Amino acid sequence: MMNFDTNSNGEKKPCRTCTDFKTWAKQQKSVYRAKSEGGDSYDSQVTPNKPLSETGRFKHGCPVDKDVLGHSTWNLLHTMAAVYPDKPTETQKQDVKTFFGILSRTYPCDVCAKDLANELKEEPIVANSSEDLSQWLCRLHNKVNVKIGKPEFDCSKVNERWRDGWLDGSCD
Numbered sequence: 354m355m356n357f358d359t360n361s362n363g364e365k366k367p368c369r370t371c372t373d374f375k376t377w378a379k380q381q382k383s384v385y386r387a388k389s390e391g392g393d394s395y396d397s398q399v400t401p402n403k404p405l406s407e408t409g410r411f412k413h414g415c416p417v418d419k420d421v422l423g424h425s426t427w428n429l430l431h432t433m434a435a436v437y438p439d440k441p442t443e444t445q446k447q448d449v450k451t452f453f454g455i456l457s458r459t460y461p462c463d464v465c466a467k468d469l470a471n472e473l474k475e476e477p478i479v480a481n482s483s484e485d486l487s488q489w490l491c492r493l494h495n496k497v498n499v500k501i502g503k504p505e506f507d508c509s510k511v512n513e514r515w516r517d518g519w520l521d522g523s524c525d
Contacts, residue, residue: 419462426460427494428515434487435516437480446480453478472496487511 417425438445457473460466472493479489491508498505506514518524 430490431515434490437483437486439482449480450478
């Protein structure tokens with residue numbers, strides 16, 4: 354089932370997250386097709402010297418470091434908040450609270466997990482709508498940014514960043 358986002362003109366367009374996944378899946382099919390047709394093998398394309406991320410810090414086939422893990426986790430969490438329902442059921446509210454609780458106990462970085470657990474106690478999750486959850490998560494992310502010496506993000510722009518794309522059209 355394809356999900357759709359509605360832009361400011363009320364037009365429906367494929368969900369960015371789903372579209373990106375489908376693009377990725379198509380790319381993976383062509384990699385495997387090339388392998389089965391005698392082209393470059395998948396293993397030859399996954400080498401420790403081939404960067405995966407734009408930063409070049411993460412290499413294919415190698416364990417991620419805390420920076421890549423953190424960046425990936427924040428993208429997942431913000432995207433979850435962006436697609437969270439505007440009118441969630443009680444079960445959906447409980448599920449997201451449970452998810453964050455479990456994350457605070459199982460996150461691979463012990464220091465980060467403990468910090469998340471403390472933050473959840475100080476400012477409990479607000480999950481009454483996508484907007485509430487997105488803003489709560491942005492405040493949490495900004496607290497972490499301050500702790501690690503990064504600039505704060507303008508929380509009025511969370512939907513542009515993780516749901517709709519920038520107003521200048523650069524994500525289209």
